[in-house]
Amino acid sequence: MKEIYQYLFGPVPSRRLGRSLGIDLTPFKRCSFDCVFCQLGCTTHLATDRKEFVPFDDVCSEFDRWLTTDGTADYITFAGSGEPTLYSRLGELVDFIKARTDIPVIILSNGTLLQHPEVQQETARADIVKVSLSAWNDESFKTINRPAPDLSFGELLSGERDFRAMFSGQLWVEVFLMEGINAELRHVQQLAEIVAKIQPDKIHLNTAVRPPAEAIAKPVAREKLEGFCRYFTPTAEVIASFDPVQPDRGNEVEGEELVSLLQRHPSTATQLADLFGVETTAIHTALAPFLRKEALHTDIRDGEVYYK
Template identity: 30%
Template structure:
């Protein structure tokens, strides 16, 4: 069942010069039957022309992961021309102009932006933006550097501080760990049945942290279900016949 059409991809939708036309085309082809959602990193929302491109969407999910510039740099690694003050300004103006729903997304990382002082600062900014909902998320995709996740208890505290608009949109940590331990080996085996791959490829293609993939690769090697082979200087894994 289709809930909505989401524009996100592996890049930033607001960089597309024909975003407005794409939204219009989807609405036309689907006879306006489904809502259109756009996920954005918020970096270009300070530009009026970008906000205008988004006006025909039904839902916008912009992100804001920090209330201080230093944390903004650490977490998002923005282009030097992108300033946190401009991002916040763009979000406030988006709310004034946009008639649809805005679900603000915050990605929480242990030891960076999950401190209660930082959350209090974020709360004040959120009140200025006035989104319809606040989605509290976790970095579950592979990242260039290892990151730690806040505890479930900490997430509940953060949710309480932000207030009634806040929702945890990621599975509980215990449920996620159970699911990973149950299914990750099968996902690796299914992939390796198609072709050999190295650790980095498996991590990216399966959307899992490399340390988790490495752990299960070791288990599969011990079980002799896979074997390893060096190819062009890289350690590859392949299925045992």
């Protein structure tokens, strides 16, 4: 039986990153943003203070156990139940991992703490850092990201630009577009102009294909997103998962493994079946006990049932 960890999840198959092992360092759901599009739901602890939310030594020992019992992934990704740079020992943890494996480390961040030199230094120990930018001024920042009160759009932008200047690894920017909010051409052109100043190596366009925190976050059609790519420098790519990944894994799937993933990525049974390469009946069977004991819940969106 596959071991289920408290702070590690996956490795999750992904079209761009192959098999990615997730590391989750924040309690659900602590973030410096409360984005209307967040697939984790509304932020319950909106804050910018950094802490050792989960015991550093416990995360390290889970990682060592994973290395000796599995140890195969294409990437190790800091992401999960909130903003990873809020973890006060992030830099130490990246060093710990890089001393043990050559698997590249990615940090997925909203970029808000990169205005602080010590957070820049810690984050820069990763091989790839992906930051988000979906607003173009203070007003859109407050509407879309609903930041902690001590944050401003100007500081977010200057933090991301300063980080680019000192970081020699790959910097990616994700722009999240929503119909009726920031998906008109004039918005995209403003976003493209701002993102270009950050000088990222890659730009990803995403949209609300999974249930968002707020119903106002509507998805943008794939063709429209693809049409926006050329406005960005370098040319953006669409990463929204309109199509499923289809690895072949027989018909075996562990309920605990699914729940661990669903806590961070709400999904339909069909999406899970495609992701894990099994029949949807295997997903329903594996999830049923967790639904009965209310460890899982459902959310209906556009006529589809999402588990979370």
